[in-house]
Amino acid sequence: MTTTYLTPRELTVLNQAALADTTETTTIRSQAAVDSIIAQPQQVFFDTAAYPTIEQKLGIVFLKVITLHPFEDGNKRTAVLALAILAQLNHYHLTYTNPQIAASDGPTIDYDAIYQGIRAHLVSA
Numbered sequence: 001m002t003t004t005y006l007t008p009r010e011l012t013v014l015n016q017a018a019l020a021d022t023t024e025t026t027t028i029r030s031q032a033a034v035d036s037i038i039a040q041p042q043q044v045f046f047d048t049a050a051y052p053t054i055e056q057k058l059g060i061v062f063l064k065v066i067t068l069h070p071f072e073d074g075n076k077r078t079a080v081l082a083l084a085i086l087a088q089l090n091h092y093h094l095t096y097t098n099p100q101i102a103a104s105d106g107p108t109i110d111y112d113a114i115y116q117g118i119r120a121h122l123v124s125a
Contacts, residue, residue, distance in 0.1 A: 001090075001091075003041075003054070003057060003090055004086075004089040004090055005038065005041060005042055005057075005086070006038055006061070006082060006085070006086060006089075007038065008031075008034045008035055008038050010085075011034055011037065011038060011065075011070075011078070011082060012026060012028065012034065012071075014078050014081045014082050014085065015071045015074055015075075015078040017081060018074040018077035018078045018080075018081055019073060019074045019077075022073075022074075024072075024073040024074060025073075026071060026072075026073075026074075027071065027072035027073070028070060028071060028072075029069060029070055029071060029072050030068070030069075030070050031070075033064075033068040033069070033070035034070045036064070036068065037061055037064045037065055037068060037070060038061075040060050040061070040064055041056070041057035041058075041060050041061055053115070053119075054090060054092065054122065055115045055116075055118040055119040055122055056115050057086070058083055058086050058087060058090075058118055058122075059083075059111070059114045059115045059118050060111075061079075061082050061083065061086060062079045062080070062082060062083040062114065062118075063079075063109060063111060063114060065078050065079035065082055066079045066109070067109065080101055083118070087122060088125070091124065091125045092122050092123060092124055092125055093122075093123055093125050094118070094121050094122060094123075095121045095122075095123055096117075096121045100117075100121070104117060
């Protein structure tokens with residue numbers, strides 16, 4: 001099955017949606033970070049995908065929106081929206097509750113734990 005990815009414009013629109021009920025407005029801090037976030041799950045080295053599983057593809061976008069902080073405001077909210085929308089675009093849905101997804105944001109980030117959490121909450125639509 002072919003994976004569907006977000007575009008830089010779609011990620012920016014998700015940030016706008018994340019900020020819709022606030023007085024904040026979308027400001028891109030780094031277009032290079034936005035572009036990197038979009039490209040990262042698609043990376044292939046020597047015919048081997050850097051992120052071969054769907055949970056890794058979704059997870060790296062989620063993690064990089066949080067860690068690269070491409071927008072002035074709403075990065076964590078945008079990361080959650082991107083995670084959910086990417087799952088939907090690829091015929092999955094997530095079963096996370098709000099407290100569960102909030103718990104994934106700690107002082108240190110364990111990438112493998114995030115991928116495992118996504119796998120545990122990813123259901124084929």
